[in-house]
Amino acid sequence: MKIEYEDTFVKVAGLIGGPDYVRVARALLNNENATDEEIASATGLKIKTVRKALYDLFGRSLISGVRVRDPKRGWFVYRWKAQRDQTDGFIQTQKKKILVRLKQRLEHEETREFYFCGTPTCVTRTFEEAMETFFKCPTCQRPLNRIDNTELKEALRWKINQLEEDIAK
Numbered sequence: 547m548k549i550e551y552e553d554t555f556v557k558v559a560g561l562i563g564g565p566d567y568v569r570v571a572r573a574l575l576n577n578e579n580a581t582d583e584e585i586a587s588a589t590g591l592k593i594k595t596v597r598k599a600l601y602d603l604f605g606r607s608l609i610s611g612v613r614v615r616d617p618k619r620g621w622f623v624y625r626w627k628a629q630r631d632q633t634d635g636f637i638q639t640q641k642k643k644i645l646v647r648l649k650q651r652l653e654h655e656e657t658r659e660f661y662f663c664g665t666p667t668c669v670t671r672t673f674e675e676a677m678e679t680f681f682k683c684p685t686c687q688r689p690l691n692r693i694d695n696t697e698l699k700e701a702l703r704w705k706i707n708q709l710e711e712d713i714a715k
């Protein structure tokens with residue numbers, strides 16, 4: 547069986563840890579119940595890198611690990627397996643986190659006024675900061691004008707709506 551890069555489990559692993567995780571995730575799908583060493587030899591990654599990825603994925607409940615005795619050497623090893631049914635749950639949780647952040651951002655945009663002088667290297671100021679300097683940029687001395695954030699708020703509302711519909715599915 548050839549596993550495609552587009553597999554959700556592999557994609558999620560990649561989002562969490564980048565290319566190394568992608569290789570580990572692919573190896574896990576290709577070889578169910580693989581040990582750290584088997585994954586290391588299949589991916590060509592260092593055992594340390596493989597373990598770091600495995601423990602991280604395990605900590606996020608995206609893989610399961612079973613401790614078994616290695617019949618040849620006698621010591622205990624872990625056999626790892628992708629928890630593919632957990633992938634969707636993980637994605638849902640991520641979406642909810644993004645939704646919370648977007649809502650906070652919208653609230654921030656709705657409740658505060660921002661001022662800007664128009665100079666690309668200068669920073670945006672709050673109403674209080676702008677008032678303190680009599681609506682003049684303390685850096686470049688140009689007047690501070692209120693930023694029209696209508697479009698940004700619209701975009702945020704649209705994105706929030708999309709995400710809420712997506713999560714409700």
Ligand SMILES: [Zn+2]
Nearest residue numbers: 663668683686
């Ligand atoms: Zn300025």
